[in-house]
Amino acid sequence: MTHLLENYNRLDFALMDGKECHLIDHTGKSYLDLTSGIGVMNMGYSFEAGKAAVNYQLDHLAHLSNLYINPLQEKVAEKLSANGNYKSFFCNSGTEANEAALKLARLIRPNKKILAFKNGFHGRTFGAMSATMQPKIQEGFSPLVPDFVSCHFNDVFDFETQLKKEEIGAIIFEIIQGEGGILVIHPDFVAALKKAQKNGILLIVDEVQTGIGRTGKRFAFEHFDLKPDLITSAKALANGLPVGVMLAKNKYASYFSAGKHGSTFGGNPLAMASADAVLSHLTEDFLAEVEEKSDYFYRLLSEQLNHHPQVLAIRGMGLMLGIQLDDSCDRAEMMARLREKGVLVLSAGKNVIRLLPPLVIKKSELKQASEILGEVL
Incomplete structure (x- = not known):
């Protein structure tokens, strides 16, 4: 039992x-x-470097609330910043990172819909689940968060049809649909996404599974010369400790003003110590x-x-x-x-x-x- x-x-x-x-x-x-x-x-x-960093931090501070400056958060955020072009929000998982991105997208592009792709996977909390266009994930949880629409992954015609039909403010997508069956994004589809971005639609790339070196680049979108507006990652960032991050281009960072979003354990010193060791090794x-x-x-x-x-x-x-x-x-x-x-x-x-x-x-x-x-x- x-x-x-x-x-x-x-x-x-x-x-x-x-x-x-x-x-x-x-x-x-x-x-x-x-x-x-x-x-x-x-x-x-x-991973001895990670173990040593966590053990050292455990002897000092295992937890530090976000009411105070956290030097380790600053260190990890700088390593993730792509030469200072992005700012970080730390949380505890991939689904939380995606929730943060979806909330920020709603602030940046109010009263517009968010487009996601069939067979994608972004998490199991209500916002992330509403962006996960798989019946087996959504079944039984209606009503979902409104104003999410879907189309077929790698189908340029279906994608452009939806853009004409709906008022889209942001698009959330994976470079490789992992849960969907290891489906790799097509270069023609990347070109269509770039065109949408030029027309003012935010690109949110979900690198929860593909990030932190998995595809031979730090992030998988680097294979395609994409410059996403928002990036989410988690899983491998701290090699076993719970952590997630949402990266936003500098020009969008101010939309998350004090009190707009938060996390008690997000960016805690143990996870940050491990993440710092991982990124140093990458x-x-x-x-x-x-x-x-x-x-x-x-x-x-x-x-x-x-x-x-x-x-x-x-x-x-x-x-x-x-x-x-x-x-x-x-x-x-x-x-x-x-x-x-x-x-x-x-x-x-x-x-x-x-x-x-x-x-x-x-x-x-x-x-x-x-x-x-x-x-x-």
Whole structure:
């Protein structure tokens, strides 16, 4: 019997320890982790710089309210500022970061609607859920927050039709729809978004899963020469500690005047200490290694799986990849067999295996993973 609410479909084992890219369960069995705790542990389970920073901070101040100056917040915000072009609001999660962005967008573009895309995912609080255009997420929670409209991702015609039809003030989108099935934004769609931005529509890019090095850039939008008005991120920013951030262009920062928004624990010293260590580690050389490992892993997966009739596609960017299976393949059974062989993976979208290994994974471990994936299929 459990004393927890049953809102999670939990597997029947407990993970007790972790080292580098491996997790160990309550029986002592070791797993190669290709999930990163759903895109959180980008620096792996042995990130000593992060541990040292958090332990040092724990010996001083574990909490500091936002009534006072927080030097660590300033330090992390400066590293995220893109040479001083953005200002930060810190919170505790991706959905909170998106809530902040949606609230700020309403202040900047009052009385206008917000456009989001089908199969996108932005969170489970009411504002973020209203922007998450998936029936399975929204079902049972009506009425939702009003004035959200949707169209199909990567469909330029549908997108431009909605812009003509509705008074749109802001657009929230992902560069890669993660929960939607690892669907990468198309360059033509990026061009349409840029055109909308030139016409005064705010672009809110949700980098909760794709940010902090996941695609080989600090943020995935950097692959497309985008300059979003608002950016949200979370998950990997503090490598396991709860943190979220909403970045706003300087010209919009004043809309969040004192009292407009807040968070008790947002930007707390422990999370900021870890985030500072993560961002210090996110060097150009490190990101170049991620891109190199990504190319290597994609090539290995293609060699192992492309000939298999049940594999329809392998897609993604960086170390965020999806294996699209046909309907004859039982994804749940495949994931169970992978666990038996000591590999943890995720699901996404319609019959997609999602791979989000820690960015510090070794090439030998990527080779091992690809061989086991091929063997299981």
